[in-house]
Amino acid sequence: MNEFGQIAVELIVGYVALFIMAKILGRTQITQITPFDFISALVLGELVGNGLYDVNVGLAQVLFAIALWGLLIYATEMITQKKKELRELLEGKPVIVISKGKILYDALKQTKLDLNQLQHLLRARNVFSVREVEYAILETDGTVSVMKKAPYEQPTRQDHNISASQATLPVTVIIDGEVIWDNIRENGWDEQWLQKHIRHAGFENYSDILYAEWQEGKGMHVQAY
Numbered sequence: 218m219n220e221f222g223q224i225a226v227e228l229i230v231g232y233v234a235l236f237i238m239a240k241i242l243g244r245t246q247i248t249q250i251t252p253f254d255f256i257s258a259l260v261l262g263e264l265v266g267n268g269l270y271d272v273n274v275g276l277a278q279v280l281f282a283i284a285l286w287g288l289l290i291y292a293t294e295m296i297t298q299k300k301k302e303l304r305e306l307l308e309g310k311p312v313i314v315i316s317k318g319k320i321l322y323d324a325l326k327q328t329k330l331d332l333n334q335l336q337h338l339l340r341a342r343n344v345f346s347v348r349e350v351e352y353a354i355l356e357t358d359g360t361v362s363v364m365k366k367a368p369y370e371q372p373t374r375q376d377h378n379i380s381a382s383q384a385t386l387p388v389t390v391i392i393d394g395e396v397i398w399d400n401i402r403e404n405g406w407d408e409q410w411l412q413k414h415i416r417h418a419g420f421e422n423y424s425d426i427l428y429a430e431w432q433e434g435k436g437m438h439v440q441a442y
Contacts (some may be wrong), residue, residue, distance in 0.1 A: 226276065230276060230279070230280065234265075234279075234280060234283045234284075257286075257290050260286060261283065261286060261287075264279065264282045264283060264286060265279065265283065293307070308357050309357045310357065311354045311355065311356050311357060311362075312324050312327065312328050312354065312355045313352065313353070313354050313355075314328065314330065314335060314353050314354070314361070315347070315350050315351075315352060315353035316352060317351065317352070318348070318350065318351055318366060319440060320332075320335070320347065320427060320428055320440055322427055322442050324355075328355055330355065331393075332392045332393060332427075332428055333392070335353075335361075336389070338355075338360065338361040339353065339361060339363065341360070341361070342361055342362075342363045344363055344365070345387060346387040346430065346432060346435075346438070347387075347428060347438065347440075348366075348387075348430070348432075348435070348438040349365050349366060349369040350363055350364070350365060350366065351364045351365060351366045352364040385432060385433040385434065386432075387430040387431065387432040387435075387438075388400050388404055388430060388431045388432070389428075389429075389430050390411060390429050390430060390431055390437075391415075391423055391426045391428065391429035391439075392427075392428060393427065393428075394423055394424040394425070394426060394427070394442075395423070396408075396411065396423055404431075414431070414436070414437040415429065415437070415439060417437070418437055418439040419439075420439060420441070425441055425442070426439055426440070426441060426442075427440050427441060427442045428440045
């Protein structure tokens, strides 16, 4: 068999072996993949890739490596289902990052999550203002589960035949004690305007503020560290 034929055979066999292993190990959505699953997938791909292009590695060795690695993954999955401590070690555990409407700065540092990333995750849950959130939990798959504050969990306007008012996006003005001057200037505001509103919220120094946002009709929302 020539070189290309050998590669074709190994590729097909590797594909079938990985497909069978995926069926055995069970279904996992992309959003449910844990760091351990991600590493396992990388290693499996590397095993097949090396077997394809390394002339010293035959088809039998590729299948053996896939089978052994699959067995290790399967054993780990079985153990983690029964051992809570090992499951937390490999998959991590959910972390509360907003509690009772307050951003937990220590939790952000623990999870290596910055405020920009938190805002992005909240927007993915259709939450555009931190002030709407009662609780937010960072799940092990990197998504955020959100419980809104009671006033924001009301029925829709259509339910009460109320005419809709124009929606406005909140504007982030301070993150981690630093003023987002681009946002200030884009909205036609200045430092005097900002100082006026943070003083009204009970703050004197920007460095004392973890997060601040302004929303038309609702005013300034400020949180300390």
